[in-house]
Amino acid sequence: MQQEESWSYTIHSHSGFSFASLTEAWHYRDLLWMFVKRDIVTNYKQTILGPLWFFIQPILTTAMFMLIFNRVAKLPTDQVPPVLFYLSGITAWNYFSECLVKTSTTFKDNAYIFGKVYFPRLIxxxxxxxxxxLKFAIQFGLFIAVLLFYIFCRGFQIHLQPYILLTPVLVFLMAGIALGSGMIITSLTTKYRDLSFLVQFSVQLLMYATPVIYPLSTVINSRYKILILANPLTPIVETFRVAFLGKGIFSWSALGYSFLVMTILLLAGFYIFNKTERSFTDTV
Amino acid sequence: MSEIIIKVENLSKQYRLGEIGTGSLSHDLNRWWYKMRGKEDPYLKIGEVNDRTKKGESDYVWALKDVNFEIKKGEVWGVIGKNGAGKSTLLKLLSRVTSPSTGKINIKGKMASLLEVGTGFHGELTGRENVFLNGAILGMRRREIASKMDEIIAFSGVEKYIDTPVKRYSSGMYVRLAFSVAAHLDTDILILDEVLAVGDASFQQKCLGKMNDAATNQGKTVLFVSHNLLQVQGICKKGMLLEHGELKMMGDINKVVSEYTITGKNNSEIDVTKIPRLGPKVDYFNITRVKIINATDPGDQLFREEDEMMLEISFISREEIKDCVIAFSVSDVHGNALMDCRSTQDHPAINVSRDIEYTITAKFDLPLRAGNYQLNLGAACFYGIMEYVPSVANIEILPKIDENDNTLYKPTVGILLFYPKWELINQ
Incomplete structure (x- = not known):
C-alpha cells in the first residue's frame, strides 16, 4: 500500500479539474515553442509576399470600413481621422477574433494527432x-507607423496618455477572453458540432457589439447601451483608442469588469477543456 | 530489485456503436440525470463482450473488460490477440490518448508511446525542424533533442536531405527519420504498436536491434503489440493474450503464443463448425472437424522441419453431392497463400451421400522452414465453391533439432525447405 505514494501518475476513469495539468503543461514548454514556431513558419511558406500578407489584410479591411461606414453610412469617428480610427479598432479586434476562431477548433483540427500521442492538450x-x-505585433507596428505619419505629416494632435502603458494588459485581456471562450467552444463542439456553425457568425456579430466601427460615445445614450457595455471587449478596444488616439471613454471599473469576465471564462474553459480532453478521441 | 512500474486495476473501456446524433444526445441527457441524482452511469451496466462477428443487441460494447495486470521494471511484454481483441484499446489507454470507462492505471516513471511513427510531422518543415517538433511531442526537452541530433540523423540515414522539407521525402525516408526520433527517446517505459513494420528489411533489422538494446542493456520496460508472432517471440520475454476484450492469459511469451495458436498442436482435433466462413457458402454442406497429425513422431506435441504431417478432414452434407473436392491451403502469418492443395490432385472426386460424415486424409511433407503458418480449408463441387474456412489453425513449425550449432552450416533465411544435391567436381 505504501507504494501508492510513489506512482508518477495515475489514469482514472473519473475526471476533474486539477492544477496538475497546468504544472504538466509547464514541463512541455519546449513543445509550446515548437508549435508556435511551426505556426509562424508554415503560415507563409510557399507564398511570394510572405509575411506581407499580415499587412495587406488590415489595410484592405480599413479601406472597406472607410468606404462603407464612413462614406456611405456616415458614422462619426470621434474627430479622429477615419483611417486611424478604423485601423486601431481592427488591429485590436483582429487579434481577439483570430485567437478565438482558431482556438475554438482545437479539438477538431488536431483530432488526428491527439488520437496518436499524449501531451497536455492545453499546449x-x-x-x-x-x-x-506575432501577427498582432506586426499589425500593431503598421498602426504605429500610420499614427506617426498622421502626427508628423498631417498635424494630427495627440496628447500622449499614460494609458499607453496599459497596452500589455489589454493584449493579455484579449488573449485570456479568447482562450477561455475558445476552449469552451471547442470542448462543447467535439460531440455535437452544431455550435461550431455559429462561431464564425457570432464573432462577426460580436464585432458590431464592440466599438470597433463606431466610438462608444455615440451609443452611450442609445437603448443598446446595456448590450455594448456588458460586452467585456468594449472597455478593451475603447482603452486602446484612449491610449493611442487620446479619444474615447476610459474607466478603471469597466476594465476591472473585463478582467473579471476573463478570469471566469478562463477557469470555466480550463475546467471544461480538461474534462473533454480525456474522452474526446472517442467522440470527435 | 524489480519494482512494479505499471499496475492496471479493473480496467474497462466501453464504446458506443453507431453514429453520434440525436440518439446519443438522449443517452447523454439520461446519463447526466443519473449523475445529478448521485447514481451510477446506467450505460456502464450494459454492454456486451466484444465479438465483432456477431450482431449485438445493445448499442454499447466493451472493448476491454476488467483487465488487471502488473508489469515490472525492465520487462519486455508482447501483447497478442486477434483483430478487435482490445490490443489497441489497451495501448491507447496506457498512452493516455483516451481515458478508461472504469478502473485505473498506475504508472511510475516517464512513458512514451508510439502508436504511429512521425506523429505531428509537418510537410513544410525540414527534416531537422521536424525532429525537434516530433521529439517535443513525444515529451523530449529541446536540449535533449539537440544533444542527440547527430545520432538521430546518423541512425536514420537521411543526412543528405535533413534540411529539405519532409514533403519532398520518399515515404521510406520519412518513416526512417520518424522512427529514429522515437528510437532515441529516453524514457522508462516504451509502448509500441506494430510500428516496427516500417522501412525496408535492413532498417527493420536495425530497429529490432535498437529495441533489444533498449530492453536488455538500458533496462527499459517495453510493451509491444504485433501480429507478427515471430517478431514478438524474438523481442519479448513475457506476453499477454487478449480475447474479446478480456485478458485470457499472461506469462512466458512462448506459452502465451502457443496458447494463442493452440489449435495447431499435434493430434488435437479442431471443431471447424465454430470457425467463421468467408465468401459464398451452401447451407447443406459443412466441414466439421480437422485433426493435424505429426506422422513422423506421433508422440511429439509439436511439429518440426521435415516432419511428415497428416490432415484428417471430416465433412458432412444434408444433400447428395456429386464430384466433391476437398481443399486445404497454407499461408504465412500475413495471409499470403504459400500452397494450395486439392483432393482431386491425387484422388478421384468424391460422391457424397446424405447425412454421413466422411473423413479424408492428406499426407505430406511440409516444405517449409520454421515459422508460423495458417491452415485454411475449403470444399467445392462441380458447380462451385461450397465453403471456405480461413485460418482454421495456426501451425507452428519449430527448427529441426540438430547437433550442429553452427548457424553458418545451416540455412537461415527464406521460407522454403530446399535440399539441392551438392557435389565437389575436382576431387
Missing amino acids: LPLSLILSNL
Missing part, C-alpha cells in the same frame, strides 16, 4: 494565442 490553444501575438 495547442496556448500556442495559437502566442503565434497570433
Whole structure:
C-alpha cells in the first residue's frame, strides 16, 4: 500500500479539474515553442509576399470600413481621422477574433494527432494565442507607423496618455477572453458540432457589439447601451483608442469588469477543456 | 530489485456503436440525470463482450473488460490477440490518448508511446525542424533533442536531405527519420504498436536491434503489440493474450503464443463448425472437424522441419453431392497463400451421400522452414465453391533439432525447405 505514494501518475476513469495539468503543461514548454514556431513558419511558406500578407489584410479591411461606414453610412469617428480610427479598432479586434476562431477548433483540427500521442492538450490553444501575438505585433507596428505619419505629416494632435502603458494588459485581456471562450467552444463542439456553425457568425456579430466601427460615445445614450457595455471587449478596444488616439471613454471599473469576465471564462474553459480532453478521441 | 512500474486495476473501456446524433444526445441527457441524482452511469451496466462477428443487441460494447495486470521494471511484454481483441484499446489507454470507462492505471516513471511513427510531422518543415517538433511531442526537452541530433540523423540515414522539407521525402525516408526520433527517446517505459513494420528489411533489422538494446542493456520496460508472432517471440520475454476484450492469459511469451495458436498442436482435433466462413457458402454442406497429425513422431506435441504431417478432414452434407473436392491451403502469418492443395490432385472426386460424415486424409511433407503458418480449408463441387474456412489453425513449425550449432552450416533465411544435391567436381 505504501507504494501508492510513489506512482508518477495515475489514469482514472473519473475526471476533474486539477492544477496538475497546468504544472504538466509547464514541463512541455519546449513543445509550446515548437508549435508556435511551426505556426509562424508554415503560415507563409510557399507564398511570394510572405509575411506581407499580415499587412495587406488590415489595410484592405480599413479601406472597406472607410468606404462603407464612413462614406456611405456616415458614422462619426470621434474627430479622429477615419483611417486611424478604423485601423486601431481592427488591429485590436483582429487579434481577439483570430485567437478565438482558431482556438475554438482545437479539438477538431488536431483530432488526428491527439488520437496518436499524449501531451497536455492545453499546449495547442496556448500556442495559437502566442503565434497570433506575432501577427498582432506586426499589425500593431503598421498602426504605429500610420499614427506617426498622421502626427508628423498631417498635424494630427495627440496628447500622449499614460494609458499607453496599459497596452500589455489589454493584449493579455484579449488573449485570456479568447482562450477561455475558445476552449469552451471547442470542448462543447467535439460531440455535437452544431455550435461550431455559429462561431464564425457570432464573432462577426460580436464585432458590431464592440466599438470597433463606431466610438462608444455615440451609443452611450442609445437603448443598446446595456448590450455594448456588458460586452467585456468594449472597455478593451475603447482603452486602446484612449491610449493611442487620446479619444474615447476610459474607466478603471469597466476594465476591472473585463478582467473579471476573463478570469471566469478562463477557469470555466480550463475546467471544461480538461474534462473533454480525456474522452474526446472517442467522440470527435 | 524489480519494482512494479505499471499496475492496471479493473480496467474497462466501453464504446458506443453507431453514429453520434440525436440518439446519443438522449443517452447523454439520461446519463447526466443519473449523475445529478448521485447514481451510477446506467450505460456502464450494459454492454456486451466484444465479438465483432456477431450482431449485438445493445448499442454499447466493451472493448476491454476488467483487465488487471502488473508489469515490472525492465520487462519486455508482447501483447497478442486477434483483430478487435482490445490490443489497441489497451495501448491507447496506457498512452493516455483516451481515458478508461472504469478502473485505473498506475504508472511510475516517464512513458512514451508510439502508436504511429512521425506523429505531428509537418510537410513544410525540414527534416531537422521536424525532429525537434516530433521529439517535443513525444515529451523530449529541446536540449535533449539537440544533444542527440547527430545520432538521430546518423541512425536514420537521411543526412543528405535533413534540411529539405519532409514533403519532398520518399515515404521510406520519412518513416526512417520518424522512427529514429522515437528510437532515441529516453524514457522508462516504451509502448509500441506494430510500428516496427516500417522501412525496408535492413532498417527493420536495425530497429529490432535498437529495441533489444533498449530492453536488455538500458533496462527499459517495453510493451509491444504485433501480429507478427515471430517478431514478438524474438523481442519479448513475457506476453499477454487478449480475447474479446478480456485478458485470457499472461506469462512466458512462448506459452502465451502457443496458447494463442493452440489449435495447431499435434493430434488435437479442431471443431471447424465454430470457425467463421468467408465468401459464398451452401447451407447443406459443412466441414466439421480437422485433426493435424505429426506422422513422423506421433508422440511429439509439436511439429518440426521435415516432419511428415497428416490432415484428417471430416465433412458432412444434408444433400447428395456429386464430384466433391476437398481443399486445404497454407499461408504465412500475413495471409499470403504459400500452397494450395486439392483432393482431386491425387484422388478421384468424391460422391457424397446424405447425412454421413466422411473423413479424408492428406499426407505430406511440409516444405517449409520454421515459422508460423495458417491452415485454411475449403470444399467445392462441380458447380462451385461450397465453403471456405480461413485460418482454421495456426501451425507452428519449430527448427529441426540438430547437433550442429553452427548457424553458418545451416540455412537461415527464406521460407522454403530446399535440399539441392551438392557435389565437389575436382576431387
